[in-house]
Structure formats: C-alpha cells, structure tokens
Amino acid sequence: MRYRFSRAVLAAGVAFLATVPAHATDLEVTHWWTSGGEAAAVAEFAKAFDATGNKWVDGAIAGSGDTARPVMISRITGGDPMGATQFNHGRQAEELVQEGLMRDFTELAAKENWTGLINPPTLLQNCTLDGKIYCVPVNIHSWQWIWLSNKAFADAGVPVPKNWDEFVAAGPALEKAGKIPLAMGKQAWQQSGALNVLMAAIVGPETFLKVYKDKSADVAGGPEIAKVFKAADDARKLAAKSNVQNWNEATAMVIGGQAGGQIMGDWAQGEFQVAGQVAGKDYTCLPGLGLNAVIATGGDAFYFPKLDDPEKSKAQEALASVLMSKEAQVAFNLKKGSLPVRGDVDLTTANDCMKKGLEILAAGKTMQWTDELISPDTTQQMNDLMSEFFSTPSLTAEAAQARFAEIIGAAD
Template sequence: MRYKLLTAALAATAALQFAGQAAATDLEVTHWWTSGGEAAAVAELAKAFDATGNHWVDGAIAGSGGTARPIMISRITGGDPMGATQFNHGRQAEELVQAGLMRDLTDVATKGKWTDVVRPKSLLDGCTIDGKIYCVPVNIHSWQWLWLSNEAFEKAGVPLPKDWNEFVAAAPALEKAGIIPLAVGGQAWQSSGAFDVLLAAVGGTDTFLKVYKDKDAKFAAGPEVAKVFKAADDARKMAKNTNVQDWNQATNLVITGKAAGQIMG
C-alpha cells in the first residue's frame, strides 16, 4: 500500500507550532495534486487552514510526484524550503529527517491526540521515525483496484471478467468493438504501479513479498515471476492505444466507455 503524506519542512517551525496566534502566517504548501478532483480536495484543506486566521499559499507543481519530488528536495536541501509539502513516506523522506531538515511534529501530534484520531494506526507509524512524528497522513492511495466499464463490455458483447485471465481473454472482442481494453496513461508511475498490482494479483502475496521484502534474486528469476512478466506484456498490448498522458485522462476513457478498464487506486 502506498501512502501519500503531507510532511512539514524545517521552514514550518513557527508556522505550524504557532498557527492561530496573533500574528497570521503565510504558509507555502507544495504538492502535485493538480487534477480537477485533487485540486478541489486541496482547496478544502486550504479553506480549513485559512479559517484559523492564517493563509495557505498554494504551491502546486504540475505533473506527477516524479516531477515534483526532485523540485521539493532541491528546495529543502538548498536552503529555500516551503512551509509544508506533500511527500510519500519512504527512504527519501527518511533521509531528509536524518539530515535534520524536517520538522518534528510530535508536540503538535500529542496536543491533537493523533494516536486516538488516526486510523488505521499504521498510517501514523509510517510518519514515525525513532519515536518522533514527522508528517501528517492525509491520503491513502491503494493500487489494488481494477475499475471496469459496464458500458464497454456490453458494447463488446462479453461478460465482465472475474479475474485477470478473463480480462485478457476479452481484449480481442473489446478491440473489435473499437474499445481500448486497458487504459494506462503515459506517465511512468502508472506503468510501474500497474506492474506492482499484477505482481500481487497474478503472482500472489508470497511472490510479492519475496521480491520486494526478501529481495530474493533467485526467486525473481524463476517461473512464478515469469508469469507476472507475461501478464505485464499482455497489459502493455491491451493499453497500446491509450494515447493520453495523465491518470485522470485515462480514467475519463473508462468513464465514457472508450476504455474497458484501468488499474488505479
């Protein structure tokens, strides 16, 4: 499961700790939530922050996290940090914490009783390093979903698939009906994310853990993972006519019945 997290940079020290006091704070918040629905959600966060008497300065960066994260890291490490920034927890975030560049939010979390509020508890665990809390979990992106268009399958005259193999088998009929079997945008993270889903769905939990947790190179070169690469090749062929870049554009193809399915959180 991938968690998208809003984390506080060093420049947020006064802004976050003293928000709501007499002197209003202009807080620059950088993020890559720029699609229509994402921007609307961010606007609600900004509205709530502004209601405290402070001012949310929106620092949206167009494109995916792959585009935004290097910009964010460059500013933080270069001495020009934003007040707060969206970030996925993981190695990059840990390195910023270890370098002393991220704000310790433990006092804020204790005052807000985050341990009682945040559920599941594992979300807050992902923000905790050496017993200290460094980020606020605001969004969960769980990849393991295949969204299907009833309209597309009805038009092609084939039943909705119950598993991946049935979906692949339906592809020729979908293509004959002028429908893209699988919508995958041109951003690299969409392809890599879809592969991870296939690793879990086709290979199974044990396969996923042996590859990513145990890093078992011998197992990764074996027949179980070969089945996953076969599934990924099928997905590539099914998605070849997508011809859009952003994830929400691919989603729209499914919504409008122009594509039969999309792997997305």
C-alpha cells in the same frame, strides 16, 4: 539517483532562511494534486486551514509525484523551503529528515493522540524515524484496483469482467468494437505501478514481500514472478494503442467509454465523481483485480520544513492539526477517493467502491507497498525498466524479469 546533501548546501540554506521576510500566517503548501478530482479534494484542506485565520497559499506542481518531488527537495535543500509539502509516507523524505531539515511533530501527535486515532498503526510508523514523528498522514491510497467502463463492455457485447483473467479474455471483443482494452498513460510510474498491482493480485502479499521487503533475487527471478511478467506482457498488448500521457487522461478514456479499463489507484475515483458517474452503474471497480482483494496502506502525508519564522511555525502546527481533524479527513477523502487515516470518522455517504475499500481495511487485508520498502533509487530503476518494457515489444517478458531480479538483488 538518490538525493545526497552537502554541508555547504545546508549552510547556505540556513543563511537564506535568516533573511526571509515573515508573512505571518500565509503558508505555502506544495503538492502534485492537479487533476479535477484532486483539485476538488485539496480545496477542502485549504478551506479548513483558512478557517483557522491562516492562509493556504497553493503551490501545486503540475505532473506526477516523479516530476514534483525533485522540485520540492531542491527547494528545501537549496534554502527556499515551503511551509508544508506532500510526499508519499514511507522513505521519500527519509534523507531530508536525517539531515535535520524537517520539523518534529512528536509533541503535537502526543497531545492530539494520533497513536490512538490513526488506523492502521503502520501509517504513523511510516512517519517515524528514530522514535520521532516527522509527518502527518492524510489518507490511505491503494494502488490495487482496476476501473471498468460498463458502457465499453456493453458496446462490445460482453459482460463486465469479474477479474483480471476475464478482462484479458474480453480484449479481442473490445478491440473489435473499436475500444482500447486497457487505458494506460505513457509514464514510467504508471507502468511500474501496473506491474506491482499485477504482482500483488497474482502471487499475493507473501511473495510480494519476499521480493520487495526481503529483496530476494531468487524469488524475483523465479516461476511465481514469471506469471506476473506474463500478465504484464498481456497488459502491454492490451494498452498498445493507448496514446495518452497522464493517468487522468487514461481515466477519462474509461469514463467516456473509449477504453475498457484502467489499472490505477483509488485516486481515480475522484475523476469519476467529478464526471458525475455512479459506482456500480456507470463503472465497476475490482479491488485486487478481482483476484486478491487486498489493499496497501500507502498514501499521502505532509512534511513541514524547519522555518526560521515563529508565526509561520505556529501556522505549520495549525495546519498539522487541521489535516488530522475529523471534518477535514471526511471532506478531503470523500472527494479524493481515498480512505481516511482516522478510524473514528463517519463515512456512511461513501460510494460503493470506497465501501469496498473500507471493508477490506476492516477485515485487516492490508499489505505494505513499495514506497515503504524500497529506496527512491531502486524505484527509479524499476520505472526505467518498465518504461522500456512497455515501449519495446522486442524486450521479452523473460528478459525483463531477469533484469528485474538483478535490480531487486542490488536493492537498498
């Protein structure tokens, strides 16, 4: 469902804010970064903010963004706002901004020249509504990767695949060796994410945008997307015995050599790093599934609810500035596995997989992603469909595609 806010709720929120006692420079920051790699990364932001004399009060919410976002939104609309909160930049906080609940950082952005620093420009555009800037993008996270266990393929006696087609072909050998070919958590966002990664890889950005940007039901129901649903059917067969829930549990299967690979965003790199694994030696990464080396310029951003507390408001500005600083950008993104939003930072210490992403970004092979193109309501419908598809073998690829085309035709 979409998040609609009544005037009564907003009025209650304003009344509550007036009674909140000030805690000077303590600033609660909510996010859903709770895996090992994520926790190591967010600690870099906290350390940099604390160095300003303020205090980062960590408000991590266990689970995925799908779990955390309703909690965050409920707090903001219910009169219990945090100092700052993570969202994916795009449309997730659109209605909160429209209702006047979020701070405008246009002045700070102009003072610090964010327009000149942030690359690509779409990152800042995704924080902009009616010409005003309402969030601070902190990374470029791309979904379009498959992570492969070199050990699993060595145990199976087959070469590490160079693309998705070779990966599918290696499935029987992996199963014979006692491996799960494709590790995948049983959460809807992971399953719909896999479909979208397959779409970008198999039919390319142009067709992807015809579906999600132009909302073409004809394309969504056509022969090109039929290839994508055929690949999704292959993926669910390869993942049939993957009995984990969370994405990082699936990543751990790849790290341990119990699974051949995982379709997951570049945030998986943080887990490999925490485990002491080396890109190119212990694991292999294929951007665009080895078929179409493009990355989406989605990612994470921080939004700042309006607070009726001058000290906390100053702390919000200090945090926004820290998030955009060179030092924090490098420290955070090296541990997160994502790319920095600043185009002027030194990443010579990046690992092989991050360097692949940087090369793709430098070549301009980027695309918009679903967070930017469809509403939370449409996203939820997609998640529900793909959850059913991956858990119901009797739901054919053809029937699922027909329902997918209906969702796209009605999308906003």
